[in-house]
Amino acid sequence: MNDANDTRNRLLNGWQLSKMHTFEMAARHESFALAAEALSISPSAVSHRINLLEEELGFALFVRSHRKVELTQEGKRVYWTLKSSLDSLNQEILDIKNQALSGTLTVYSRPSIAQCWLVPMLGDFTRRYPSIDLTILTGNDYPNMQRTGIDLALYFDDTPPTQQSHHFLMDEAILPVCSPEYAQQHALMTHPNNLRHCTLLHDRQAWSNDSGTDEWFSWARHFEVNLPPSSGIGFDRSDLAIIAAMNHVGVAMGRKRLVQKRLDRGELIAPFGDKMQECHQHYYISTLSGRQWPKIDAFIDWLKCQAG
Structure with missing residues (x-):
């Protein structure tokens, strides 16, 4: 036996x-x-x-x-x-032989970061590094980077996943945003307590699978604002809440980094001006420990440059 x-x-x-x-x-x-x-x-x-x-x-x-x-x-x-391991080994051998800024680079991102911040800027990266073939994957999970072939991941959270290397990317702040029409209809300009008559839009997975309305209630506590009894409409992506706000559905809790261009274009407004709360969460980059390839370093440097 x-x-x-x-x-x-x-x-x-x-x-x-x-x-x-x-x-x-x-x-x-x-x-x-x-x-x-x-x-x-x-x-x-x-x-x-x-x-x-x-x-x-x-x-x-x-x-x-x-x-x-x-x-x-x-x-x-x-x-x-076995097949996945052989594919990874072959790619590793090619990268060792090339030691150049070329080959495939697989990037995983939270959907809202990809939609609102990363993807619109990718043209600049491809112009700088035309020999790097990018693949962008999105999701709300923390995938096994080794098993899924992901080279680099972008997250918004306060607790980076363990057993990986992490690079700080940028801070974030939250503020309510809505369409100009919605603000006028509900007399919101400089009157945050009128939110009690509004529909709240929020990302239920802002930084974890059970964030719920945490962003809204954190902001409301900070500025002593009364919110409506209903939790409004929840989404699993911040950008969906923003799209709903642009279409006059309600007021979204926006992340400044992700909504700035829409504020600049007038598609959204911040009805309460400077009532913006700094987040204790931040954006960071995760890579596999010990994987310091030139193409990964180039993408990290480029991301930090875009973050300012």
């Missing part, structure tokens, strides 16, 4: 890794015969190596039938993890 447990709990070593090449070929072709042809060995040798690997790992990788082989669910998990 102990020997069986030892086998089942054994981690990969060099011997299993050498068999992984055979497994990768067989999984890719879904055929021991085609894998044997690619490896210039016999199909029986492929089968023998796979049998040994399955015995050492403690679970089946393939379901064998008379005419074909198919990956088990466990085999599929191992194959896709």
Whole structure:
């Protein structure tokens, strides 16, 4: 029994890794015969190596039938993890060889940061670094950067994720914003207590999955303003609240960095003037520890330049 447990709990070593090449070929072709042809060995040798690997790992990788082989669910998990690791390794080798500002760069961002701040400026980056191919991904989660191939992530929060390197990007402040028409309709100019008759628009995931109306109530406490009993309309993205405000739906709690251009264009106004509260959250950049590639450093430097 102990020997069986030892086998089942054994981690990969060099011997299993050498068999992984055979497994990768067989999984890719879904055929021991085609894998044997690619490896210039016999199909029986492929089968023998796979049998040994399955015995050492403690679970089946393939379901064998008379005419074909198919990956088990466990085999599929191992194959896709192996494929992802090989892709990352190949990219790493290319970057080591090039040591230049070229190749792919995958950036993950909170949707509102991407929509309102990052994406409108990307033309400047591509003009400066035409050999870097950018991919922009968005979401409200904290993805596993190693597993998902993300090189760099942008967040707005006060608690950076652990086991990553962090770079401060910029501070933020919040202030109510709405359309000029909505402000006039509800007599808001310099009269914040008239908010009690308004619809509040807010990002329910401002800095975590349960931020709720925290931004509004933090601002109201700071300036001693009475808010309506209803929590208004919640969104999972700050930019959606801003779009609703631009369309006269209500008053949004805006982040100055993200709404400044719309304030400058007159699409939004800040009806209460200088009643702006500094956030204890800030924008920061996360990277994998130890990954100091020229293209990542170039993007970080460019972001800091744009942040002023």
